[in-house]
Amino acid sequence: MLPFRQVDVFSAEPWLGNPLAVVHDADDLTDEQMARFARWTNLSETTFLSAPTDPAADYRVRIWTTTGELPFAGHPTIGSAHAWLEAGGVPRGDVVVQECGAGLVDVRRSPRLGFAAPALRRSGPVDADLRARIVRALGVTDAAVEDMAWIDNGPGWVGVDLGSADAVVGVVPDIAAFTDLKVTVLGRWDVASTEELGADVEVRAFYADGREFGEDPVTGSANAGLAQWLIGTGALPPSYTSRQGSVIGREGRSGSRPWQTGCGSRVTRPPGSSARWTSSRRTGRTDSPDGRPEAPRAGSGNEGRGDGGRCPRNGWTGMDRCGDGYEVRSTRSRTTSSSQASPMWNLLRPTGSNPWRA
8 A cells, every 4th residue: 555644734733724645655656546546635736756757856746636737836845845754755965856747846944845936837918818807707807906927837827916915815706707717816914914914915826627616725836936926026025924825714824035046056957958957036037237137038937057157048948147046935834744644544556456445
């Protein structure tokens, strides 16, 4: 049987974060078996850990929703790293190196678990028709939207800045209008509320796949994309704390801050690319000589190869400057396991006529 852990991510208090199912030693499971088990857990994501195919990685993770596989997601990244370490995994270096569909992602262990945000696959403004659909689905007016942009690092998020946290909390989504949208909204708390709540901004994330609609309790990938976008434009400070899940009875916290890398420090590498070293000052942007962000370049990303103190552009990323990446980390505490790998959780068998029988 394969060990299975359920982990509560992004909260110091049990049952108030975002749950994740993690299956260890999943090398021999088929895609069909992974999909079936992910549907059975009925969580937003289930991950399957196996030996890496890249020699630079400590382990490989495959991330499944109830409807399909994702190349990257945030709370599965942190939860999988926690489960791997708890199961006795020993990283080769100072950070845990995770291999996933988006490439290699570094996960820091101290002071809390945190991942370096991968390059945005799509960034920049949304077209007018999509903007109108999103405004209608959120049940807000167009004038209430301070900014909107693609912040897709795998799941397909569009970010919406609503200005105030009260506006975010007040969103009543039109479920029928969401269809296939994945939208995350953000607003700022005032000073008094920030001190009371221990958070600078309120975040909510809504997703639909044409059949089901949901609000995610705490979303690492969305928070990473929001940080890359809004820190990059100067709309948020370099470091801040997000609160998420309060409307649906959760109390998640995540922190976003620059992750200093310098030239030659690897954060992510896309599959099939020769790029090995990151240089992401502002994802999807390049910097002018005086350090101010210029307009995003079409197809730009945040990686280059460290070479003698230089980070020359390569064909995949279009980035030509060294700097820092952005990290999303679990705040208040490390992720906490809501169950040890006791026999009641050991549900999987990779072979046999019925691999799901306990």
